[in-house]
Amino acid sequence: NAGVMQNPRHLVRRRGQEARLRCSPMKGHSHVYWYRQLPEEGLKFMVYLQKENIIDESGMPKERFSAEFPKEGPSILRIQQVVRGDSAAYFCASSPTSSGDTEAFFGQGTRLTVV
């Protein structure tokens, strides 16, 4: 059973370009969470999705950022018109039920560098 798969592992974008980060949850998991991590800091919650639904996007900036988890395929975190401050590691986690009562499994992350 493969773990949570994120790709790409590393992504370099120029300012103004779009970044698309993908997350395939563990088999049987229908809950996906995206987190952002700056160097030397803990993870910051961004968005929680179930299949075809955004449950909570309170941690995600209103502009330029969007997330989806379609019926088929991976969850996508999209950042439009990237700026230097978007450089960070973005982690996806999945769980079979809403996390907190069941441990969520994390992917290896996508390290975004904006140049």
Add this chain to the structure above:
Amino acid sequence: GESVGLHLPTLSVQEGDNSIINCAYSNSASDYFIWYKQESGKGPQFIIDIRSNMDKRQGQRVTVLLNKTVKHLSLQIAATQPGDSAVYFCAEKGADSNYQLIWGAGTKLIIKP
């Protein structure tokens, strides 16, 4: 706002000794806590969790202690090994959320040979 913080950003321990990593939390209503281990270049890995109705929980070589009176959480690692070198995070579940974890800044554990 609510926060979870750590007392020591870096902890150096001799191989074979025990390690204690501390965490302070501010929301007395939080009811669930998790310790994660994050190795360089990898995602966080679940270590152990504890609910607020407990004050101690043991796993394999790890023990988590919860002191609700002073809002303090600790992770004890017995007989540390080189593979224990990582950054350790405590996270709490907010009282008003079933899923949103609030993370501390992390403690880097260095194992000296």
